[in-house]
Amino acid sequence: MAYNSLLYLFIFLPVVLLAYQLAPKNFRYKVLLSASYVFFLSFSGKLLVYLLFSTLSIHHIGLWLTSCKKDFLSASHAPENKKAEKAAYEAKRRRILWLGIGLQLSILLILKYSGFLFENFNLVLKAISFPRLLPAMKFALPIGISFYTLQAISYLIDVYYEKIEADDNLGRLALYLAFFPTLLEGPICRYSQTAEALCQGKPLEYKNVTYGLQRMIWGLFKKLVIADRLNLLVETIFDTPNHYGGIIVIAGAVLYTFQLYADFSGCIDMTIGTGEMFGVTIPENFRQPFFSKTASEFWRRWHITLGAWLKDYIFYPISLTKFVKNLGKRSRAKFGKHFGQILSSSVALFGVWILNGLWHGTGWNYIFFGMYYFVLILIGNLLEPAVERITSSLRIDRTNSLYRGFQTVKLLIIVFTGELFFRANNLTAGMNMFRSIFTGFHWSAVTDGSLLKLGLTLPDFIAVFFGFIAVYTVGVIHERGISIRERIAGWNVFARWSFLYVAILLVIVLGAYGDGYLPAKLIYAGF
Amino acid sequence: MEQLLEILNDINPSLDYETETKLIDGGLLDSFSILSLIPELEDAFGIEITPIDMVPANFNSTQAMWDMIHRLKEE
DSSP states (O other), X not given: OOTTSHIIIIIXXXXXXXXXXXXXXXXXXXXXXXXXXXXXXXXXXXXXXXXXXXXXXXXXXXHHHHHHHHHHHHSOOOTTTHHHHHHHHHHHHHHHHHHHHHHHHHHHIIIIIHHHHHHHHHHXXXXXXXXXXXXXXXXXXXTTHHHHHHHHHHHHHHHHTTSSOOOXXXXXXXXXXXXXXXXXXXXXXXXXXXHHHHHSOOOOOHHHHHHXXXXXXXXXXXXXXXXXXXXXXXXXXXXXXXXXXXXXXXXXXXXXXXXXXXXXXXXXXXXXXXXXXXXXXXXXXXXXXXXXXXXXXXXXXBSHHHHHXXXXXXXXXXXXXXXXXXXXXXXXXXXXXXXXXXXXXXXXXXXXXXXXXXXXXXXXXXXXXXXXXXXXXXXXXXXXXXXXXXXXXXXXXXXXXXXXHHHHHHHHHHHHHHHXXXXXXXXXXXXXXXXXXXXXXXXXXXXXXXXXXXXXXXXXXXXXXXXXXXXXXXXXXXXXXXXXXXXXXXXXXXXXXXXXXXXXXXXXXXXXXXXXXXXXXOGGGGO | OHXXXXXXXXXXXXXXXXXXXXXXXXXXXXXXXXXXXXXXXXXXXXXXXXXXXXXXXXXXXXXXXXXXXXXXXXX
């Protein structure tokens, strides 16, 4: 029951909206929670037990952290013992936090990563001719585990740092982890962003429902017109990589990148739109990423909630450890302020990018993908003063359109190359495909009709091109800070509804579905 | 406050630290700039900044940073 399925759009969501509206205010969040568990069960059945375990464990540990604090504050401390007692109290809270994080991570590690670890461990055992190998392990993954585990950990850390209070309402916490629009592909919400709104029981409002509907139609447009239509071509190129080289592989990398963006951001549009209908503001996950100037800016605009999570819970905590601070002091003294700081922060940056790669999946190509961005961002930071010096000595205005164009081309090459390895079936296939760009390069592929032999016809390409122009235009308008929906809201009723009908018609006419098409599974739901 | 402004100008001289109130939320200071700033603040004011202090509200303006420095000095 994916967000773009007829069952979700025409039965599940309308029924939940109706039940929510008819329910008494205090009961509405229970409707959302029941709907979320039904949604979860439709994908993962009895694996619901893992989600329930995460929910119960963070509920208990959050309250334990709070009671630990209350006990410490209410106890009397003799002045001579106060320091030691405070240290013991802080150590106890740290142990409780690590227990909570450990429980969440151990489920994720066992279910998602044990197969990969055992497989690679067996390769080592084989290499040293060890007589026995570890058994092959493969567990069924509950839907959304990579997303809700990060939400669970952020909740525990935020309670530990007293950014939020531990929630004694188990239902609210359960809904925060399992709210059905966010289950499949996130975004990764913080407790402080959604929990309260989810339980406030706000009645449905005309503005929220129409805004939500508009956002969902826009998401469907991206998904059906671009992502699903491109799927056949992308699958053909990446599943038989040895058959292609040169321009075809470049086209595969470029079109896969657009497919991924249309699929993921389209799904997030549907998620945010659904949330909006219930009066819940779900955080944005994209901000026109292809308008970025550098790789690090791209990652501040692409999958924003994952980047923010890694920054807050990995990058800063590692950067502020005594070890890294001391390393920073020593390296700044030895290599100067700029290079010294970069060297010490590279420890935390490495942690962020190895986890970013591993979070996406268990292949070596994902680890390569993470390391690829780690190296590029590190080089970008190291070279920044040199670039500044060169451009100012050559009197190059870094804000002019020519320089911006150069930055955009450079960024697109970086992103397309990264996505080639990301989508490749494995690292070896990715390496071979990358090599074949140069070894199998023939301009004739553009003119001899090779691109039209990959499963898509000329009308398919025209529909995708139209979709691309629409996404680009909306991006430019948003980049200028203009809210398209606010503009539409200012139109008269006739114009507003005509626009909505035309948008639905465009999705129906230009969307790829039915016989002859291979709809793309929601790509990020697989992570 | 002047010492703080001096440190900030050293990190990125192109920003108007006296009036800007969205240094983080507006994307003017990125995480790398913040990490360059922390050891400077710790050394200059004898404080220790921990992960709990790493929230945009503490770094969005010079005044917010100044308030955080004072709070950490008192702790």
